[in-house]
Amino acid sequence: xxxxxxxxxxxxxxxxxxxxxxxxxxxxxxxxxxxxxxxxxxxxxxxxxxxxxxxxxxxxxxxxxxxxxxxxxxxxxxxxxxxxxxxxxxxxxxxxxxxxxxxxxxxxxxxxxxxxxxxxxxxxxxxxxxxxxxxxxxxxxxxxxxxxxx
Amino acid sequence: xxxxxxxxxxxxxxxxxxxxxxxxxxxxxxxxxxxxxxxxxxxxxxxxxxxxxxxxxxxxxxxxxxxxxxxxxxxxxxxxxxxxxxxxxxxxxxxxxxxxxxxxxxxxxxxxxxxxxxxxxxxxxxxxxxxxxxxxxxxxxxxxxxxxxx
DNA sequence: TAATGTTTTGCAACGATGTTGCAAATTCAA
DNA sequence: TTGAATTTGCAACATCGTTGCAAAACATTA
Numbered sequence: 001x002x003x004x005x006x007x008x009x010x011x012x013x014x015x016x017x018x019x020x021x022x023x024x025x026x027x028x029x030x031x032x033x034x035x036x037x038x039x040x041x042x043x044x045x046x047x048x049x050x051x052x053x054x055x056x057x058x059x060x061x062x063x064x065x066x067x068x069x070x071x072x073x074x075x076x077x078x079x080x081x082x083x084x085x086x087x088x089x090x091x092x093x094x095x096x097x098x099x100x101x102x103x104x105x106x107x108x109x110x111x112x113x114x115x116x117x118x119x120x121x122x123x124x125x126x127x128x129x130x131x132x133x134x135x136x137x138x139x140x141x142x143x144x145x146x147x148x149x150x
Numbered sequence: 151x152x153x154x155x156x157x158x159x160x161x162x163x164x165x166x167x168x169x170x171x172x173x174x175x176x177x178x179x180x181x182x183x184x185x186x187x188x189x190x191x192x193x194x195x196x197x198x199x200x201x202x203x204x205x206x207x208x209x210x211x212x213x214x215x216x217x218x219x220x221x222x223x224x225x226x227x228x229x230x231x232x233x234x235x236x237x238x239x240x241x242x243x244x245x246x247x248x249x250x251x252x253x254x255x256x257x258x259x260x261x262x263x264x265x266x267x268x269x270x271x272x273x274x275x276x277x278x279x280x281x282x283x284x285x286x287x288x289x290x291x292x293x294x295x296x297x298x299x300x
Numbered sequence: 301t302a303a304t305g306t307t308t309t310g311c312a313a314c315g316a317t318g319t320t321g322c323a324a325a326t327t328c329a330a
Numbered sequence: 331t332t333g334a335a336t337t338t339g340c341a342a343c344a345t346c347g348t349t350g351c352a353a354a355a356c357a358t359t360a
Binding site for chain 2: 345346347348349355356357
Binding site for chain 2: 133
């Protein structure tokens with residue numbers, strides 16, 4: 001049974017392999033490289049960004065399928081954006097398979113287009129009208145990020 | 151100068167024409183029919199829904215352009231969704247050209263897929279980390295709507 | 301109401317995005 | 331190292347959205 005505590009190791013490669021193993025995924029080059037990308041950049045990525053960053057190393061389809069798989073396993077989550085492009089970001093360790101705990105606020109910079117997961121800010125409780133039942137809340141703030149604001 | 155108070159009239163046709171005129175748009179069949187659709191259904195619509203509802207009456211391109219125009223004029227606004235499909239909904243009268251006041255919460259039903267504008271519930275203020283400046287907040291709640299919950 | 305100029309529409313063609321089936325290659329386990 | 335299972339790349343396709351341009355619809359003036 002998975003989800004042991006996972007310390008951040010100096011050798012990233014090993015850590016990435018562990019993440020894949022823990023999720024019963026075979027360790028392939030594309031999965032490793034894409035996971036690495038997420039860890040290295042730290043913020044959200046789109047399919048096309050990943051395609052660019054990895055060059056022509058992997059097929060478009062492989063990237064799509066890898067992202068799908070990662071979402072299913074709870075390794076990454078999708079972020080709804082105002083311009084309706086699909087973004088993905090690493091889940092915190094707490095995320096369990098299929099059932100994401102990504103109840104944090106997302107921030108998209110209008111200028112540099114970077115998307116941040118504001119892990120420390122959680123989505124507020126919304127009082128819905130009678131008869132409505134809430135299962136998920138997505139909150140996306142856009143504006144100027146701290147890098148562009150200087 | 152426009153934006154006079156606009157009462158809800160028994161003759162919808164006239165009202166729709168007025169909305170178009172007020173926004174310096176010529177009154178065409180497609181614009182009228184599409185605006186009518188929004189008023190009749192009351193909730194959010196996607197491009198494909200509009201295409202279905204209007205049959206093959208209008209070209210795909212015309213629908214795209216009509217929606218674009220309506221967004222620019224502040225007649226409708228877009229709604230970001232978790233599955234990244236593009237949805238549009240009527241703005242309240244307060245919306246002014248280019249500058250939307252759509253600071254209300256949206257609700258999407260997981261079951262019937264209907265999207266509601268919860269006009270009375272406005273988006274909360276989020277305290278961002280130092281250096282971040284907020285210009286817009288989008289909040290989408292999903293779950294079960296009052297029609298499906300019975 | 302008819303003639304005029306302007307705006308809008310429909311068509312064709314295109315690019316980007318995302319999906320599926322299948323054979324070849326890779327990974328895993330013994 | 332070998333065989334079974336999984337994953338990848340390719341081809342083909344469907345959907346979504348955009349652009350240029352000629353024809354049609356609309357608004358305006360007389």
